[in-house]
């Protein structure tokens with residue numbers, strides 16, 4: 164580590180592989196200060212402006228919002244909230260085209276600006292050194308800070324590192340042509356930037372802090388050297404200009420000589436890199452309680468009459484910015500002169516090498532937007548040419564010579580065209596930093612970076628699908644296992660219950676008797692129900708289906724009461740009926756000639772008794788009929804009268820049956836008496852003979 168610092172003190176640095184020296188074109192905007200813009204009428208804020216996930220919405224359409232108010236909140240660690248850049252009203256939450264090479268639509272918040280620029284209540288931190296580590300990280304996370312250098316990685320995650328940090332590197336290289344946003348910020352806000360660096364120092368406690376800045380920014384270098392002159396730990400490292408020295412791995416290599424190998428992170432080598440604009444945002448968030456709602460954007464290119472750096476509110480439409488910078492629509496002017504249909508002029512978000520064309524000027528700036536380039540036809544003729552000039556690769560190898568990631572761009576291009584994702588992985592496509600150096604030098608004018616971007620997007624999509632499929636498979640297998648376990652448990656339970664039932668049934672115990680009697684009772688109930696149904700529907704009842712009084716009692720409480728009364732009456736009648744008692748007396752006192760005669764006499768008596776009982780039943784039924792009708796008439800509603808009629812029919816049928824039974828019994832009794840008398844006389848005759 165000391166040898167590194169020694170080299171740095173001597174102004175010696177390492178070199179990274181490849182790189183190019185394109186025309187800088189920074190002078191277009193570097194001579195003018197950062198300008199404040201008037202408030203736009205509308206802001207369009209994409210919910211996701213960084214690497215990770217969008218936060219959960221905190222507002223709805225129609226809500227009034229204040230400047231700095233959080234509009235979303237963290238839903239997971241990789242989510243970064245967005246805030247209202249000024250006061251106004253939420254007029255829509257819908258999908259809109261975003262500033263992205265894909266040109267896809269994402270969920271956006273539309274804010275109608277009220278022009279008052281009213282702040283939310285803020286708490287200024289007088290001394291950030293009194294804040295503990297977690298308080299600082301929370302402030303950074305709540306402020307929605309994502310890396311402003313272009314990648315947009317959530318800052319609160321990057322600064323929340325556990326391993327020892329040897330070097331904190333501040334990326335102030337700003338190596339891409341045309342862009343001067345960081346240069347101007349360093350010149351005008353060097354003190355705030357150094358405050359941000361101090362906050363990071365407090366969090367990460369690195370051994371050294373290295374600010375890497377290219378030698379084409381003399382004023383910024385002076386400002387930083389002045390702001391850090393009393394801080395021994397901080398070294399301002401002036402680097403030779405070479406594109407892309409601002410790449411994270413390239414800057415680490417230049418300053419420390421460390422190669423961050425493929426698939427590893429700088430933190431694995433004890434190094435953390437932060438962009439200079441991110442340091443300013445951290446200072447604003449922790450000290451001034453200002454979330455990330457604005458940034459410096461370079462509006463440059465010869466199609467602008469007033470190119471300059473501007474303080475731009477996030478969500479400001481590109482069309483508004485172009486108007487502010489005096490955009491001359493060269494395409495449409497030419498079209499109107501030539502009387503041909505007008506078309507969109509080329510507008511690039513980002514620099515000429517890493518930027519991408521914007522197809523819709525209604526897209527808005529996001530956290531990672533550092534430059535809007537509107538070139539003239541002379542300046543960048545290729546941007547106006549909608550037809551590709553691409554020809555076959557001649558295998559010159561120039562692309563590989565300039566590649567800072569030491570990749571094989573021509574092979575990557577072939578694999579990307581063939582959609583050979585396996586080969587692209589083997590060729591380390593994801594180590595490509597989209598610097599565009601290969602495409603810049605390609606004599607065949609192959610838009611190499613475009614191929615890589617498309618291939619990366621496809622592979623990421625495929626990875627997402629694979630992850631989803633894997634998750635779905637895991638869920639499916641877990642469910643299948645659970646269902647099988649439940650089935651086994653259910654079967655075991657049923658088996659156990661069946662065994663217990665069987666044991667109970669087989670056991671000659673009181674329990675068994677109860678169970679059996681319960682089954683018998685259930686069967687009897689079913690029989691009674693069936694008999695009642697047959698009666699009501701007029702189906703003739705067979706002798707085996709005839710129910711006793713108790714069965715009838717189950718049909719209804721009234722009938723049960725009637726049946727009970729019947730039984731009582733019968734019992735009474737039995738005791739008072741003369742012929743029965745007389746008969747019993749006869750059975751007891753009459754001398755018996757022999758056994759047969761006795762039996763006949765007993766049978767005769769029984770038949771007479773049965774006939775008398777049947778007669779009494781018939782009489783009683785006749786007597787009870789009006790009272791049942793009265794009860795039913797007084798208690799049942801009009802609807803129930805239909806039921807009453809049915810019941811009456813049933814009762815009448817019962818009575819009829821009883822009368823028939825009585826007549827049958829009477830006839831049987833008579834017949835029995837006659838038979839018995841005949842038999843007796845025959846026996847007597849035989850005896851006398």
Ligand code: SF4
Pocket residue numbers: 555556557558559560561562563572573576601604605606607608609
């Ligand atoms: S620079 Fe272009 S032509 Fe040359 S090898 Fe690379 S892709 Fe092919």
Ligand code: SF4
Pocket residue numbers: 562565566567568569570571572594595596597598599600601602611612
């Ligand atoms: S765009 Fe990728 S492949 Fe091309 S030079 Fe840059 S890092 Fe290498």
